[in-house]
Amino acid sequence: xxASAKTxxxxxxxxxxxxxxIAAMTIEEKAGQVNLLADPFRWMPKAVNPLxxxxxxxxxxxxxxxxxxxxxxxxxxxxxxxxIQRVAMEETRLKIPLLFAADVIHGLxxxxxxxxxxxxxxxxxxxxxxxxxxxxxxxxxxxxxxxAPMVDVAxxxxxxxxxxxxxxxxxxxxxxxxxxxxxxxxxxxxxDRDAVLATAKHMAAYSAALGGVDYNTTDMSEQTLRGVFxxxxxxxxxxxxxxxxxxxxxxxxxxxxxxxxxLTEILRGEWGxxxxxxxxxxxxxxxxxxxxxxxxxxxxxIAFNAGVDVSMVSGLxxxxxxxxxxxxxxxxxRLDEAVRRVLTTKAALGLFDDPYRxxxxxxxxxxxxxxxxxxxxxxxGRKSVVLLKNQGNLLPLDxxxxxxxxxxxxxxxxxxxxxxxxxxxxxxxxxxxxxxxxAMNNPQGLSLARGSDVETSLPGGIDEAVRVANTxxxxxxxxxxxxxxxGEAQSRTEIVVPSAQQALVDAIAATGKPFxxxxxxxxGLALEGGIKNAPAxxxxxxxxxxxxxxxxxVIFGDHSPTARLPxxxxxxxxxxxxxxxxxNTGRPANPDLAEQEFTARYRETPNTALYPFGFGLTYxxxxxxxxxxxxxxxPWAGSISVSASVTNQGRREAEELVQLxxxxxxxxxxxxxxxxxxxxxISLRPGQTEKVTFTLNPxxxxxxxxxxAYRIEPGLFDxxxxxxxxxxxxxxxxxxxxxxxxxxx
Numbered sequence: 001x002x003a004s005a006k007t008x009x010x011x012x013x014x015x016x017x018x019x020x021x022i023a024a025m026t027i028e029e030k031a032g033q034v035n036l037l038a039d040p041f042r043w044m045p046k047a048v049n050p051l052x053x054x055x056x057x058x059x060x061x062x063x064x065x066x067x068x069x070x071x072x073x074x075x076x077x078x079x080x081x082x083x084i085q086r087v088a089m090e091e092t093r094l095k096i097p098l099l100f101a102a103d104v105i106h107g108l109x110x111x112x113x114x115x116x117x118x119x120x121x122x123x124x125x126x127x128x129x130x131x132x133x134x135x136x137x138x139x140x141x142x143x144x145x146x147x148a149p150m151v152d153v154a155x156x157x158x159x160x161x162x163x164x165x166x167x168x169x170x171x172x173x174x175x176x177x178x179x180x181x182x183x184x185x186x187x188x189x190x191x192d193r194d195a196v197l198a199t200a201k202h203m204a205a206y207s208a209a210l211g212g213v214d215y216n217t218t219d220m221s222e223q224t225l226r227g228v229f230x231x232x233x234x235x236x237x238x239x240x241x242x243x244x245x246x247x248x249x250x251x252x253x254x255x256x257x258x259x260x261x262x263l264t265e266i267l268r269g270e271w272g273x274x275x276x277x278x279x280x281x282x283x284x285x286x287x288x289x290x291x292x293x294x295x296x297x298x299x300x301x302i303a304f305n306a307g308v309d310v311s312m313v314s315g316l317x318x319x320x321x322x323x324x325x326x327x328x329x330x331x332x333x334r335l336d337e338a339v340r341r342v343l344t345t346k347a348a349l350g351l352f353d354d355p356y357r358x359x360x361x362x363x364x365x366x367x368x369x370x371x372x373x374x375x376x377x378x379x380x381g382r383k384s385v386v387l388l389k390n391q392g393n394l395l396p397l398d399x400x401x402x403x404x405x406x407x408x409x410x411x412x413x414x415x416x417x418x419x420x421x422x423x424x425x426x427x428x429x430x431x432x433x434x435x436x437x438x439a440m441n442n443p444q445g446l447s448l449a450r451g452s453d454v455e456t457s458l459p460g461g462i463d464e465a466v467r468v469a470n471t472x473x474x475x476x477x478x479x480x481x482x483x484x485x486x487g488e489a490q491s492r493t494e495i496v497v498p499s500a501q502q503a504l505v506d507a508i509a510a511t512g513k514p515f516x517x518x519x520x521x522x523x524g525l526a527l528e529g530g531i532k533n534a535p536a537x538x539x540x541x542x543x544x545x546x547x548x549x550x551x552x553x554v555i556f557g558d559h560s561p562t563a564r565l566p567x568x569x570x571x572x573x574x575x576x577x578x579x580x581x582x583x584n585t586g587r588p589a590n591p592d593l594a595e596q597e598f599t600a601r602y603r604e605t606p607n608t609a610l611y612p613f614g615f616g617l618t619y620x621x622x623x624x625x626x627x628x629x630x631x632x633x634x635p636w637a638g639s640i641s642v643s644a645s646v647t648n649q650g651r652r653e654a655e656e657l658v659q660l661x662x663x664x665x666x667x668x669x670x671x672x673x674x675x676x677x678x679x680x681x682i683s684l685r686p687g688q689t690e691k692v693t694f695t696l697n698p699x700x701x702x703x704x705x706x707x708x709a710y711r712i713e714p715g716l717f718d719x720x721x722x723x724x725x726x727x728x729x730x731x732x733x734x735x736x737x738x739x740x741x742x743x744x745x
Contacts, residue, residue: 010191014347021094021343022336025067029094031321032068033339036278036312039075039100041084055313064098065091068318070310070342071099073147076108076423081142082359089355097355099346101145104196105164105420106130107544108137110373110428114418114486114522115150115176117384117541119166120563120616122657122679124179130380131183133373135196140367142358144349145197147245149180151232152202156577157567158212160490163419163522163542165207166232167566168579168613171676173232178239185240191350193357200236202247202280204262205229212576214489215248223669225251227704234271242275242345246308248283255290257283258299263307276341278310279303285314296320301329309338369425374546381543381550387561387617388537388569394514395536396557396619397474399441404472405433406449406465406508407479408501409520415454418522418542419487428545432478432518435548439556447471451504454482462507469508475515476555477505479531483542486522494573496526505530518551524567526575527610539565557619562655562681564616564724568609575605580613580725581672588673614676614724620654620684623647627721627731628691636698636714636737643693644721644729648684655683660694661725663718665732668705674725692721698735713739 022030040057063069064087072084081100088098106112112130121127131149138146150164153173166176177200184198205225209216220229233244246263247256256262257279267273284303285296293299300311300320311317324330350357358364387395397403409415413429437443451465452458469475479501485492496502497519508515509530516536519525527537538561543550553559570578589601601607609615625645634640648654660678664671678694696719698712705711714735722728 010189010350010353011344011347014352017352018340018343018347021096022339024094025339027322027325027335029067030335030339031318032063032066033070033096033342034310034321035069035315035318036071036073036101036310037069037315038313039072042075042077042080061087064088067092067094067096069098071101073101073312074103074422075100076102076141076143078140078142078359078361078364082356085355085359096343097346097351099145099349099351100143101147102138102143103148103420103422104134104138104143104146105148105150106418107134107377107421108141108423109369109425110134110137110377111417111421111424111544112377112380113384113543114163114541115165116163116167116522116566117543118380119172119176119566120386120539120541121380121383122172122564122681123383124175126380126383127176127179128183129376131180132186133376135184135186136194137368137373138196139194139358140360140364143196144351144358145199145243146184147199147201148184149177149198149200149236150202151177151200151236152207153228153232154207154567155579156207156209156212157495157524157570158492158573158576159207159209160214160487160492160522161207162567163486168568169566169581169676170228170231172566174235177232177235181236181239181241190242190348191353197243197345197349198236198241199243199245199278200233200241201245203233203244203267204247204256205251206247206249206256209249213491217250219252222708223704223706226708230266237271237273242348244273244275244277246277246279246283248280248286250290250292255287255292257308258287258292258302258306260306267307275345276309276338277307279308279312281312282314284308284311285316297324300324304330304338305334309341369428374428377544378546378549378553381546382553382559384541384543384563385551385554385561386539386563386565388539388611388615389534390617391535394474394516395538395555397516397555399439399556400445401473402445402447402471403436403440404447404449404469404475405436405478406451406469406475407477407504408450408452408454409478409480409518410448410450415483415520416542416547417544418483424545430546430548432548432551435550435552438549439552439558452500455498455500457500457503462504465504466507466511469511469513472513475508475513476518477508477515478518478520479505480520480525481522483522495523495576496528496573497531502529502531505534509533516555524565524569526570526573532610560619560652560654561617562657564614564657565611566613568613569611571605571608571610574602578609580609581675583670584673608726612724612726614657614659614722616657618654618656619650619652620648620686621650622654622656622684622723623649624721624723624729627719627729629731629733632731632733634696634698634733634735636735639695639697640733641693641695642719642721643691645689645691646682646684647689648686651686653683653685655681656723657681658692659722659724659728661720661722661728662696662701664701664703664713665716665718667703667713667715668711669703671703674720676725694721698737701735
């Protein structure tokens with residue numbers, strides 16, 4: 001088991017104590033240990049955890065004293081944390097410590113890029129380091145658990161929660177899920193003072209909501225579930241995650257928060273998960289609205305027996321589990337099992353040894369918002385910036401130019417953090433204006449105009465923007481989505497830049513001035529008009545508190561762009577859901593033909609992405625040589641090397657993300673047209689050539705078969721070494737050997 005999972009000594013030391021506590025508990029106290037409530041005592045915005053009289057400080061304090069609360073969430077603060085924990089440790093019968101949790105998605109006080117932006121870096125080390133920094137601040141603020149990472153593979157850009165994940169590819173999701181779990185939990189064990197318990201969410205297929213509508217139903221084959229949506233959860237468990245959050249959606253007619261097959265048979269029976277499962281915010285109560293439970297009592301019975309160990313905020317377990325056990329509808333063994341999981345995790349976190357861990361105000365002051373974390377936020381931001389277009393090498397900009405910075409995000413600081421930022425320090429937010437002025441040799445050479453609001457026009461706004469643009473050498477347009485347009489419950493029917501901003505861009509394009517588009521977004525977008533046709537386009541996402549500096553680092557060339565798209569940018573909104581690894585169909589479309597009757601395509605657009613997964617430019621000029629293989633025969637028990645020479649023909653140093661894709665030509669189930677299997681980053685000086693070699697083994701070539709097992713089948717495979725999912729150099733090889741089924745996946 002990974003070092004970041006259970007701390008063996010801590011758990012073993014308290015194993016008998018845990019059993020003694022379970023034996024001593026009343027049924028009501030057992031129900032209390034699986035009751036998770038919003039923290040009414042400490043700093044949290046009410047919009048995150050709306051409170052009413054049922055969750056008042058007085059009532060929650062009384063419940064804690066009675067042993068009827070096992071954990072609190074979304075409150076932070078060392079000193080107040082000590083006061084709350086003291087109630088549990090000094091004023092209760094059994095003196096069981098509380099577990100404190102919080103939604104620390106991409107930073108506590110120091111805010112890093114949103115997870116989708118960070119995924120663009122294709123950098124597991126960066127993901128580990130930002131999670132580690134977030135964990136250090138979180139642990140010092142008397143919080144033991146974070147509700148992250150979100151590991152939902154997301155392939156419909158209409159869905160607002162794309163912004164919280166790692167995009168559309170399974171491999172990238174697996175790698176970043178594991179890196180973030182290790183980052184949150186650390187390498188020294190969960191009882192280390194800088195560790196926090198990671199929570200992989202939302203299990204499962206939540207991101208496949210029909211129509212991209214948040215909370216909507218999902219319907220898919222077992223092969224798609226096991227081949228696409230479950231692997232990142234398995235990767236999280238393998239990395240040591242001891243907490244899983246169930247999802248809001250129903251899956252093939254069974255709500256996931258009441259899904260025994262998902263939460264017990266697969267998670268525990270097949271994967272050996274030893275931690276606890278908690279519901280999402282009232283998701284077990286929502287079994288009633290799903291039409292899957294009659295009332296709160298029935299919902300508690302179904303969810304608990306399915307494998308949801310802990311109830312978040314609804315109070316249903318506290319209210320109904322005692323009677324359900326007495327009636328025999330829930331067994332005492334099942335209740336004891338859930339309590340044992342919770343107590344064992346508390347022991348692993350070191351709470352039985354030091355219930356007041358993380359409650360030192362001096363340490364909190366020293367590590368929260370530390371300078372090295374702020375510097376890491378800037379690094380993470382610039383490594384997440386994707387260059388999509390750069391006609392005539394318009395970028396990088398000259399620091400001596402006269403620049404017009406135009407758009408609703410020109411001097412904005414309210415939309416740099418991104419969604420799910422709760423405790424960031426607003427004083428550290430860096431606008432594009434501040435970042436540009438700090439980078440320019442003559443800060444007075446920067447002029448500003450708002451031009452429009454995010455979704456509405458401004459009286460005279462475009463006229464003023466055109467006037468300012470005409471005084472400049474180059475125009476930079478800061479446009480896109482506000483952070484309120486991405487995130488939970490922010491599904492969009494049209495994934496485009498709002499029309500008010502589109503009109504602004506079109507007016508600036510008409511001036512004839514060279515201009516650069518800086519897109520602020522939490523999803524893949526369909527680009528139109530002057531935005532699509534701009535000479536230069538840069539995806540800047542929501543990069544966190546250092547956004548202005550991070551963008552300036554790249555725009556002015558102090559750092560070359562290195563990020564790549566983790567999601568496809570479609571030609572049109574109507575292409576959703578869309579991912580690069582779609583199947584060819586029996587009538588595949590040829591994107592090179594203008595007219596294609598009776599093939600798999602829309603009338604209005606090719607069956608491709610405008611900017612595909614993995615796409616991103618550098619300030620160099622990168623050229624790929626042909627694939628080289630010593631043999632095109634991959635033996636069943638061996639491996640094969642696939643190489644290509646990559647050259648920088650440009651005048652500037654560049655980093656290239658070299659990607660390896662495969663396609664199984666003939667299989668017992670139809671296969672995606674391409675699948676990412678590996679990637680490597682290389683640095684190239686002007687004129688330099690480097691040979692990049694990948695090693696493939698049969699294990700990488702399998703898929704989930706009709707029998708729900710992982711299959712590896714011999715045959716002919718296409719292979720690409722490529723800069724993105726719609727390009728590259730290609731060859732073929734044969735996997736030689738008998739048909740076999742491999743364990744796992």
